[in-house]
Amino acid sequence: MRLIAMLAVLAGGPDEAAPDFTLKDLAGKNVALASLKDRKIVVLVFTGIECPRGRAAEPRLADLAKAYAEKGVAFLAINSNRNESDAEVVEHLKKSAWPLLVLRDPGGKVADLYKVDVQPSAIVLSEGRVRYRGLIDDHKIEEFVRTHYLRDALDAVLAGKEPAVKETQAVGCSVKKNEAAVAGEVTYAKDVAPLLNKHCVACHRPGQVGPFTLDDYEQASAWSKEITTYTKRRAMPPWKPTTNAGVYYNERRLTDAELGILERWHAAGAPKGDLKQLPSPAKFDDGWMLGTPDVVLKAEGGYVVGPKGPDEYRCYVVQNPFNEDKWVAGFEYRPGNGLAVHHIIGYLDRSGQSEKKDAAEAGPGYRSNGSGPGIIPSGSLGGWAPGNLPRRLPDGTARLWKKGERVVLETHYHRTGRPETDEGAQVALYFAKTPVKKQLHVHMIANPFLRIPAGAERHAVAAQWVVPKNISALDVMPHMHLLGREISVVATLPDGTKKDLVAIKDWDFNWQETYQFLKDIELPRGTKVRVDAVYDNSLKNPNNPSNPPRIVGWGEETTDEMCIAFIHFTNDAEDLTKPKEKD
Numbered sequence: 001m002r003l004i005a006m007l008a009v010l011a012g013g014p015d016e017a018a019p020d021f022t023l024k025d026l027a028g029k030n031v032a033l034a035s036l037k038d039r040k041i042v043v044l045v046f047t048g049i050e051c052p053r054g055r056a057a058e059p060r061l062a063d064l065a066k067a068y069a070e071k072g073v074a075f076l077a078i079n080s081n082r083n084e085s086d087a088e089v090v091e092h093l094k095k096s097a098w099p100l101l102v103l104r105d106p107g108g109k110v111a112d113l114y115k116v117d118v119q120p121s122a123i124v125l126s127e128g129r130v131r132y133r134g135l136i137d138d139h140k141i142e143e144f145v146r147t148h149y150l151r152d153a154l155d156a157v158l159a160g161k162e163p164a165v166k167e168t169q170a171v172g173c174s175v176k177k178n179e180a181a182v183a184g185e186v187t188y189a190k191d192v193a194p195l196l197n198k199h200c201v202a203c204h205r206p207g208q209v210g211p212f213t214l215d216d217y218e219q220a221s222a223w224s225k226e227i228t229t230y231t232k233r234r235a236m237p238p239w240k241p242t243t244n245a246g247v248y249y250n251e252r253r254l255t256d257a258e259l260g261i262l263e264r265w266h267a268a269g270a271p272k273g274d275l276k277q278l279p280s281p282a283k284f285d286d287g288w289m290l291g292t293p294d295v296v297l298k299a300e301g302g303y304v305v306g307p308k309g310p311d312e313y314r315c316y317v318v319q320n321p322f323n324e325d326k327w328v329a330g331f332e333y334r335p336g337n338g339l340a341v342h343h344i345i346g347y348l349d350r351s352g353q354s355e356k357k358d359a360a361e362a363g364p365g366y367r368s369n370g371s372g373p374g375i376i377p378s379g380s381l382g383g384w385a386p387g388n389l390p391r392r393l394p395d396g397t398a399r400l401w402k403k404g405e406r407v408v409l410e411t412h413y414h415r416t417g418r419p420e421t422d423e424g425a426q427v428a429l430y431f432a433k434t435p436v437k438k439q440l441h442v443h444m445i446a447n448p449f450l451r452i453p454a455g456a457e458r459h460a461v462a463a464q465w466v467v468p469k470n471i472s473a474l475d476v477m478p479h480m481h482l483l484g485r486e487i488s489v490v491a492t493l494p495d496g497t498k499k500d501l502v503a504i505k506d507w508d509f510n511w512q513e514t515y516q517f518l519k520d521i522e523l524p525r526g527t528k529v530r531v532d533a534v535y536d537n538s539l540k541n542p543n544n545p546s547n548p549p550r551i552v553g554w555g556e557e558t559t560d561e562m563c564i565a566f567i568h569f570t571n572d573a574e575d576l577t578k579p580k581e582k583d
Contacts (some may be wrong), residue, residue, distance in 0.1 A: 015166065018125040021110045023078065023103035026090055031076075031103055033125075040072035040126065041157055043150070045100065045136075046111055046175060047120040048081040049092040050212035053172035054120040055417035056140045059308035061120075062099050064151060071158055080105040080116075081176035083222035096307065096418035108177030118170040122150045126157050134168030139542060143310045146547060176222040179269060186265045187273025188217050195258055196220060197282040199237050200227075203386040205284075208338045210386070211416075215281070221270035228266040231259055238386070238511050240504045249516040250389045290332050290390050293428035295321065297407055300364040301424030305340050305413045311510065312415075313368035316425070317354045318407040326401040330392035330430035333384030335411075340420035342412040342510060346381030346427065347373045349406045364424075365411075369558045370509065371481060373408045380442060380566070381407055381427070385513045392430060393474075394520075396437035397570055401429075412510070435577045438570040440474065445489075445531050447563045452483060454549040457538045461563045467527040470572040472520040476501045478531070479564040482509050482543040483552060486534040489565045494526040501529070501567075509543070509558070514566075523569070531565045 022032040036042050045061060047054040065075040077100040079089060089102060105111055114123055114130075124132040132153035137145040153163040186192070196204075196214050204210030213219050220227070230236040237252035245253060254262075265271070299316035335341035349355075353375040357366045368374060379399065393399070409425050447463035478487045488503040502515050523529070537549050545559045546552075552561050 016130050018128050018130050019113050021113060023105055023110060025101060025103055026086055026093075031101070036074050036076075039074040041068075041074070041131075041154060042125045043073060043075045043154070044114065044123040044125065045075060045077045045120060046080060046114075046116045046123075047077055048079055048084055048173070048176070049089055050081075050084065051119050051173035052211045053140055055211065056308075056415060057120050057136050058096055058098060058417040060136060060142055062097075064154075065100055068154055073154060073158075075100045077102045078105050078110060079103070080108040080111040081119075081222070082106070082108075082178050083176050083218050092418075106178075108175055111175050111177060116170075117175055119172050119175050121170040121172075124150070124153050124157060124163075131157050132163045132166055134170050141310050142308060144542065144545070173223075174225045184265070184268030184271040186261055186268060187271045187277070188220060188265070189273035189275050189277040191261050191273075192220065192265050193217075194279050195254075195261060197279060199252065199254060199258075201282045202284065205282075208386070209340075209342065209414075217272050217275075221272070224262075224266040224270040228263050231262055240506065240508065240511055241502050241515060242505045243500045243503045247517060249391055249518050288332055288428050290330050290392060290428070290430055293332070294431045295429050297321075297427045297429065299336065299409050299411075299424040299426075301336055301422060303364040303422045305337075305415065305420045305422065307418045308415055311342070311370070312413040313370040314365045314411050314413065315354065315357070315368045315373045316365040316409045316411065317349070317358045318409065318427070320401070320403065320405055320407070322401075323403060325403050326429075327398035327432040327436045328381070328401050328429055329398045329432040330390065331382055332390035332428040332430075333382075334426040334428075335384065336423040336425045337420055339416055340413050340422065341425070342414045343383060343385040343513070344412070344425055345383040345410045345512075347377040347408040347410065348379035348381060348401070349373070349375060349408050350378035350402055350404065351375065352406070354406055354408045364422075368410050369556055370410075370412060371479070371556055371558060371560075371562060373410055374556060375408075377408070378402070378405060380568075382514060384425075385511075388513070391516065393440065395434055397440060398432040398436045399440040414510070437577050438574050439576065440568055440570060442566055442568050445529060445565045445567065447531070448554045450554055450561060450563050452535050452537045452552040452561060454551050455538050457536050457540060458485070459535045459537060461533045461535065463531040463533075463563055463565070465529045465567075467523050467525055467529065469525050471523050471569040472572060473501065473517065473523055474520055474568045474570070475514050475516040477512070477514040477566040478502060478504065478533075479512060479562055479566070480507055480509070480533055480535070481558050481561045482545055483535040483537050483541060483561055484509065484533060485536045485541070486532075487563075487565075488532050489567075490530050490532070491521070491523055492528045492530065494524055501565075514568075520570075522572075529565075529567065531563060533563045535561065 020033050022030050025031050122136050136150045138147045139145045156163040200214050204214040239252040297318045445463050445465040447461055450461045452459045476489050484507040486505050489501040491499045
């Protein structure tokens with residue numbers, strides 16, 4: 001993205017006339033650009049309430065508007081999106097405390113006048129000319145911003161100078177302008193709605209983590225460009241493995257045929273089709289999907305996630321209410337705030353160290369870095385991510401939950417542009433109903449000696465585990481931090497046969513999950529399970545937290561790194577229903 005901005009700079013700035021316009025504010029009052037002639041500078045911000053990039057920028061824009069108001073700078077927010085009603089915009093503004101005056105641009109006429117197709121886009125006007133257009137800054141996360149394009153342009157114009165950078169390519173979402181209805185072979189009603197119901201609506205519906213809804217034609221057609229773009233590069237649905245199609249449980253992968261349907265639909269103008277062909281609306285069970293739980297554990301609620309800043313991680317300690325060991329055969333999570341909770345990972349703690357960390361910090365839970373609970377856990381309890389379906393272990397297999405073993409829920413929050421309160425996650429546990437023959441075990445394959453040189457674009461790190469006995473693997477979970485780019489876990493059997501357990505070519509710290517196998521993978525004694533990881537510690541990595549880059553080694557902080565793969569497995573020879581043999 002920074003390269004795109006650089007190319008735009010080399011092409012020269014706009015320096016064009018600033019056409020006048022008149023739009024209505026949310027109260028129905030006309031506001032003309034000419035009425036702000038007493039201001040030294042007017043900043044037009046084309047944005048909306050659903051685009052994630054725009055919502056992330058709201059707090060920063062609010063700060064800029066307040067900081068520059070006394071310097072004679074006026075900010076106007078222009079909403080040109082046909083799929084966002086006045087009522088929805090007003091409701092959003094109430095929750096986000098947005099200080100900018102918002103004008104409605106029905107049909108996108110002013111957006112066309114200023115040649116704006118992407119939101120958020122900023123345009124600086126002064127002396128009847130466009131002095132800057134494009135990005136607000138160069139990163140969606142404020143802490144990673146290196147260049148403040150809009151602020152720098154304002155400072156230059158206020159000083160009577162031309163901005164050093166006059167134009168950059170905006171990054172975000174398409175402006176949702178009015179488009180003429182068209183006809184086509186592929187239609188929403190017949191072809192697209194069933195795909196969205198199957199793959200997308202679970203998250204993209206009211207009250208869930210998806211930043212916009214996709215449960216009706218108006219919304220789906222407005223977002224057809226993004227749907228095509230993100231699905232084509234397989235960024236959505238969020239499924240990272242690039243191999244083993246059909247091997248994993250709850251795989252969120254679109255087929256090539258399905259991708260083609262979405263692409264042809266958008267190319268044809270997103271035709272609606274015959275609404276009589278619409279499928280029944282997707283249904284979501286408000287009850288527990290695995291049935292009535294044996295116990296429901298609830299984390300402490302009341303934590304407030306602020307409107308801006310980097311993603312946040314917090315651990316909540318839940319006491320074990322039982323005075324005896326329990327065999328857990330299944331679990332199911334419910335986040336306490338579907339909008340702000342990105343994912344949850346459950347850990348077990350027998351040491352009591354999690355309680356001490358909790359007691360040492362005010363408020364619900366304690367801070368985490370996204371790389372674990374800050375203690376050495378005694379086990380794990382799976383987790384939750386948007387779109388995940390719960391699953392029971394096979395009959396006769398369970399994980400042991402020891403008496404007094406606490407459950408620690410590491411919760412990943414992302415910002416929504418407004419304060420969000422987490423009411424506390426719930427975890428439903430299902431105990432084994434039949435005799436437990438095999439215990440679920442976990443092994444961590446790691447290289448704690450990694451050392452990533454400053455500036456290295458492709459630094460390789462490996463770790464290996466030689467399987468000590470015949471086992472059956474149930475799942476695999478790779479783990480790196482912000483410098484991670486690729487990771488694979490490959491098992492080489494004693495006969496030389498190789499089995500991919502997982503391969504990820506575009507690692508994303510924000511999309512970590514456990515990849516469960518549909519069928520257990522047998523790993524005989526002597527199998528070598530190798531983890532290969534690649535890191536980018538250069539400034540080409542937009543997620544690099546260090547500028548300039550520094551040497552990075554193993555550590556718990558997200559600014560450190562890790563090279564890990566967790567494997568849950570059972571021992572083939574184990575049978576807990578048989579009496580133990582005497583030595």
